[in-house]
Amino acid sequence: MTQSSIAAIFDVDGTLLAGASMEMRFLKYLWRYGELRASDITRLAAGAFRTLAEGRSVLRANKAYLSGKPLEHYRRLAQDCFDQHIKHHLLPKAVERVRWHQHQGHAIVLLSGSLELLVEPLAQHLNADAHIATRIVYDKTKLVGKIAGEHPYNKAKVTTLLALNQFRNFDLAKSFAYGNHHTDRHVLGIVGNPVATNPDRRLRQIALDNGWMIEEFTNGEKESAYDGIGSYNAI
Numbered sequence: 001m002t003q004s005s006i007a008a009i010f011d012v013d014g015t016l017l018a019g020a021s022m023e024m025r026f027l028k029y030l031w032r033y034g035e036l037r038a039s040d041i042t043r044l045a046a047g048a049f050r051t052l053a054e055g056r057s058v059l060r061a062n063k064a065y066l067s068g069k070p071l072e073h074y075r076r077l078a079q080d081c082f083d084q085h086i087k088h089h090l091l092p093k094a095v096e097r098v099r100w101h102q103h104q105g106h107a108i109v110l111l112s113g114s115l116e117l118l119v120e121p122l123a124q125h126l127n128a129d130a131h132i133a134t135r136i137v138y139d140k141t142k143l144v145g146k147i148a149g150e151h152p153y154n155k156a157k158v159t160t161l162l163a164l165n166q167f168r169n170f171d172l173a174k175s176f177a178y179g180n181h182h183t184d185r186h187v188l189g190i191v192g193n194p195v196a197t198n199p200d201r202r203l204r205q206i207a208l209d210n211g212w213m214i215e216e217f218t219n220g221e222k223e224s225a226y227d228g229i230g231s232y233n234a235i
Contacts, residue, residue: 007170008101012112014180015197016094022086022118029081063136071138083119093217113153132160134189154183158223
């Protein structure tokens with residue numbers, strides 16, 4: 001683990017990863033290999049009505065499709081999904097930037113609202129020093145399908161990052177943060193070197209207004225390009 005006081009903090013979906021989000025890829029993988037039953041889809045759909053009524057993304061708040069699933073089996077599935085359907089869609093320019101920061105001796109932190117089951121293989125692949133992601137409650141050997149602790153999305157990304165920083169003591173004034181979605185502005189706003197990466201329209205304007213660096217790591221893939229189940233905004 002790098003003990004640098006300078007961190008390079010990376011969002012994942014849309015920043016490091018092109019196309020559909022990791023969780024959408026995982027859902028399609030589970031469906032393709034028969035790991036999702038009709039009852040799982042029913043729970044997901046039922047939760048969709050509740051979460052949409054509250055103005056939240058379906059998958060962002062609803063993890064009921066994981067309820068009752070064996071934890072270790074799903075860890076293996078997540079690793080296989082990463083190897084087959086996620087790893088090859090990482091943006092080369094983004095990975096190069098991660099390696100550049102590592103060469104500078106900076107600590108790499110992945111900060112994503114995606115499932116920790118999926119972010120863990122990515123963190124290992126990139127040799128990241130720390131990662132923050134959505135943890136799922138489990139009872140002994142089975143997933144419960146509920147979020148454990150705070151979901152790192154929007155302003156909560158700052159909360160969870162500051163909680164990590166109580167142990168790591170990064171100098172945020174000298175640190176870097178990369179994000180593509182306008183909800184990432186809160187994290188970008190607390191570091192000395194914010195980089196709006198592949199920014200959506202709102203984040204681009206925020207970056208221009210604040211004099212932040214803007215970079216494009218994309219290779220032409222769009223979130224809607226992933227067929228099968230569909231896609232949703234980076235979380």
